[in-house]
Amino acid sequence: METLSAISRRDFLWTGSAVVVSFALGAALPQNGAAQNPGASASLSPPLAKSLDPKEVDSFLAIQSDGSATLYTSRVDVGTGLRIAMTQMAAEELGIPVERIGFVSGDTALTPNHGGTGGSTGVPQGAVAVRQAAATLRQHLLNLGAEQLQRPVAELVLAEGQVRPANGGQGIGIGALTGGKRLALPVDPKAPLKNPAEYTVVGKPVPRPDVPGKCTARHPYLQDFTVPGMLHARVIRPPAIGAKLLSVDESSIRNIPDVRVVRIENFLAVVASDEWAAIRAATSLQATWSEWQGLPGSEGLDRHIRQTAVDHDQSLVSRGDPAAALTGAAKQLSATYSWPLQSHASLGPSCAVADVKADGATVWTASQGPHRLRNYLAGVFGIPADKLRVVYMDASGSYGTNGGDDAAADALLISKTIGKPVRVQWSREDEHGWDPKGPAQLLELRGGLDAEGRIIAWETQMWNPNNLPGNRAVLAADAAGIPQDHGQATGSMVQNTEPPYAVPNMLVTAHWLKETPLRLSNLRAPGKIANVFAVESFTDELAAAAGADPVAFRLRGLSDPRAIEVLQRAAEMIGWQTRPSPNPRPAQGNLLAGRGMAYARYKQAENYVGMAMEVTVDRASGRISVRRVTCAHDCGLVVNPDGLRNQIEGSILQTLGRALHEEVKFDRSRVTSVDWKSYPILTFPEVPTVEIALLDRPTLPPYGAGEPATAPVAAALANAVFDAAGVRLRTVPFTPERVLAALRSTR
């Protein structure tokens, strides 16, 4: 703790004088400066005028006079291990041990804006940009060393924090070369990168610096963060989404000490110095709201989607003559797949702290896009963007845009209204009920086989929520009657909607829906999980119709050796027996056993993932148990194999929960699945054995790892259930009721 406070003090002293921070920061800042880089011995004392321009090396990296370094990035680590991966890539180019590199992320006053976290782009875009800055700095350090040592650059190396002659002899530390100085160096996009054959840090399972603190309660979370004089607030959401606040009876909370009510039109909150008092007040306060019934209800949502008006159609693939090929096919198949609305369901509900002062404001948040959030909140709440500082802190994993941005808006609005620093903590019910949801998806597929059992025709029709320009609306501004954007973006919904196999005649069309229920956002691997579920389930249906083994059927349509390798490896690991599905001898007592396979190339252009599963289906209860999962994963260059495995394991387990259990339920007025009982996720007893093979390609660029292994999960599961029980599950989640209904329908 001693070193942490020493670091923070320096950081505070420095930031206090930085030109970019022109307003009082309060005593809160240093805690965060230290929070971001647990365990690093680097001192955080960057040069005086912190550059934020992503074209400048100074924006990303600072070298201190003791030879340590600090890395600055807008890309935040939401538990994925980006922090260590990015540090390793910088360390490799700079010849500095990872422990000597501090990490500051997602602070609009300190970090350049080179994009937010999302779409598995942290390594391939975020860390690759930092690596280029580090490579530029490496050349610069070598040049400076050459001058000082009076030797040509070609004879020098940069290693262990020193520029020194390659053949031995006296070197000079990088701290002495440039420590504490502004580099004023543009990032050189052509600066040569270290040869992967010489890597000593990248590719190693370097432990994540945050883990010891997370296991000993020393890692500071946003939820733990306080500022002096801070009050606790709770926002009271209406009982129906569009309800208006008619009246509030403040006498109903008379017996709770030291609470006040904040009301701005339909925005209702309670504020107290004691957190428990705020919670009690929020649950006790009597308020009357108007009726509102603007939702279609989640029962029969598929039907609703098919009846919804389409804004426009988009043709994604049109090749050959699919209509004629279908008519002429030896066998024709069609099937409809549907995916429900799902919640990010973060384990810790969203939180934010805001401190609005006369001369500027600060918001502490776990937003995945602190810069985007800063710009948006500044506009909505009328604070000049250069007077609003947004600072990221670690919190519960978010998996996309959960309620965090809304909590930030809540805190900012309340702090602005009462003139005091405010902490807003959402309840469990609010997080499940009000986080923007991952959208429902519906896909209709048609396919034709020729007499030899090859796919000769394929058609995908999909219905997606329309994209609307502008930012996603924040709840607080709508409730308070503050004008704002009502944009809609849910991530790339149309990737992986065509089969990755050679098909001569193909049509892929997206229908963008005019209206969809609930506020939506990006949820981990947006679109892709449902798309691969549909495409890879349907591929399995075609294989079964052709009487072919599912792996052999896929291999026949693949020519890319990397695709073939992941498919074969996943099959090998599970001990795949070549035969068509369903399993001719599935019965093990009351259980039916089977195995399934799915393959995807993520976003059709990135990671190759092959995944096989062994499951049992209980005939009596309809319960599916997943026993084993094998995954072969090729993401190009592997930066940190252990961090990568952790992400793949998490992707598989989380998505098993999404496929088996998760569906947002709502009536005409509100979301009704608002806790872990009504919205269950995967639990410990359901956890299968997970085996992973990493196919490392050190000379190729790295792809991200936070999402790709999610994509084939639901399909592999559905295919295994088909193998075991001979029934095809086309609607997620695969609840016991649905399994039983499917079993009954085959009898």
Next chain:
Amino acid sequence: MAQYRLRVNGRAVRVESWDPAQPLLYVLRNSLGLHGPKFGCGLDQCGACTVLIDGKAARSCSVSVRQAAGRSITTLEGLGTPEKPDPIQAAFIAEEAAQCGYCTNGMIMAAKSLLNQTPNPTPEQVKRGLAGNLCRCGTYTRILSAVLRAAKA
């Protein structure tokens, strides 16, 4: 305001609360600055707030300060430090058994309680023993390895 005496991480403490029904979680986090236990649901459904009460895992969101009075409470802070971790913490660190780490407190405290009662659990016993602790990041397989590693230590 009423006062309550508790033993927290081996030390006798006195805390004040205006409401005897106030959950222990808020007393630990806000009055005592112990941030190990996390707020996840407040509904006794997720385990993020787990502490040990008299050596057994308990949900601090669902135990009132009045019920906690006179009892001996251990939080994650009370197990060990990064420099001197408890064997269960050391096992979680060795297995890198965290992603966001929001569930980690509950997982470690529930595992500690499990190992107190069942020092050599089978993998199935660990899974059942931690059935009430949720991890949204899906770190379950590593947590399982960590608990089995700690049992062997």
